[in-house]
Each structure stands twice: as C-alpha cells, then as structure tokens.
Amino acid sequence: MTGLADNRPDGTPTGGDARRLAELAANLATVRARIEAACAAAGRPPAEVELIAVTKTFPASDIVALSRLGIVDIGENTDQEAGPKVAACALAGLEPRWHFVGQLQVNKTGHVASYAHMVHSVDRLRLVEALGRRAVAAGRVISCLVQVSLDSTVRGSTGPHRGGAAPERVSELAAAIAAEPGLALAGVMAVPPLGEPARPAYARLRWIAAAVRAAFPQAAAISAGMSADLEPAIAEGATHVRIGTALLGGRRPFVR
C-alpha cells in the first residue's frame, strides 16, 4: 500500500500519512457530530442519514484512509478522475460503494456502469436509456436518483446551471428509470441553488421527493446537503449527505 500512501499531490513526505489519517479522523468526528445534532433537532435517528465522502481532487490514499475510519460510501464527480481511483482502490483491496455525483455524459455511461453503486445525477431521458443499457451489459443493477434543478430562475432552460431536471420533468424520468431492468429507482438528488437560502429550496425538494415516493414507494432517498448546508438538508428530510470540504479540507487542483 506504500505506493498509494505516498501519492499526495502536494508531495507530503512519508510520515504525513499518519498526520493525514488523524486530520481526517478529526474532521470525520466533527461532521458526524453535526449530523447527529441536525438529526436530534429534526427528531430523526442518525442512522437515517448516510454520509458520502466526496473525494474529488483528493488522492486515492485519502480514500484508503477514510475506509480505515469506517467510511464505505465515496463520491466522485467525473469519470475521468474516478476511473483511476477505482482502479487504485481495487489494487489496494478496497471496494467502497462508488457514488457518481457529477454531471454525466452519455459517452461515459459505459465506464461509469462498471463501478457505480449509485448515480445521483440522472437528469435526462437519454442518460436513462444509455445507463440502463450499459448496466445490463455489465450484469449490474445501478441505483439511480433523479437530479432535480432547484434553481428557480433557470427552470430547465439552457441557462448556466449545474444539472438537474426541471421539477415538472421529474415524474417522467422516475418512471423511465423504474422501467429499466438495469437500473433501480432510489429517489431524488439536488444541489442547493445559487444565491438562495438552502432551506426553502430543500423544502421544495422534499415535496418533489414525496410525489416520487407516492408513485414508487421504494424511491425513498433524498440526496441533499453538502459541507455548508447539511443541517437544513437534514431538517428537510435528507437521507444522503455528500460531504467534501468539511471532511477532506479545501480543494486544490488535482495533479496526476
């Protein structure tokens, strides 16, 4: 495991591994305490909220360290970056559950279907069809969330937003996912809208999630909440929080 452990992009020397592990352990304790407090405030059991460590821009050695700390759910936002880390972790004997949380291009679905446990960012029919076909070819069933755009200004138009289907398209997408043998509809996901408080946006997501769940009772997941806003997300029913910065630290360009 030495090769993996030595590849910090900032060149941290041997011995830095132990320091990094301690740093991650401290961050994890803080994040877990925040989740517990948010759950207590919302009257929810903490076991209802799954913590996904979003490791984008951080090296595979951090995933190894996180797994030593008991983290089994790892999020990445591009296939280009996830691919080598999936391979590196497999070499180290690790098989975390990989969550694909970024915007997904149709031409990457083949590779993503080979490792993703859950794709959080399904936001168009073409993606459903491509991912479904690739999952069947890979002999896998991939959990999928419909990514909802909470940006009240773009509403599914061509504006500069961060992915996500307009709320009025969500039921159609959910039905399409549910109809694919290689895909399992698991719920909905959103990123908080820019320039708007998170809580009312997550309240809208909660209503959309309830509508999806009314039609598909197994689709109970709500993936919402990042480092800055996990509390309002949990208050509005999040079942999966996607935490990067608060666990791993500030992101810098990832040099391979």
Ligand SMILES: *Cc1c(COP(=O)(O)O)cnc(C)c1O
């Ligand atoms: C990077 C990322 C996160 C984590 O964000 P932090 O603010 O660093 O916690 C969550 N979700 C998605 C889709 C991301 O791309």
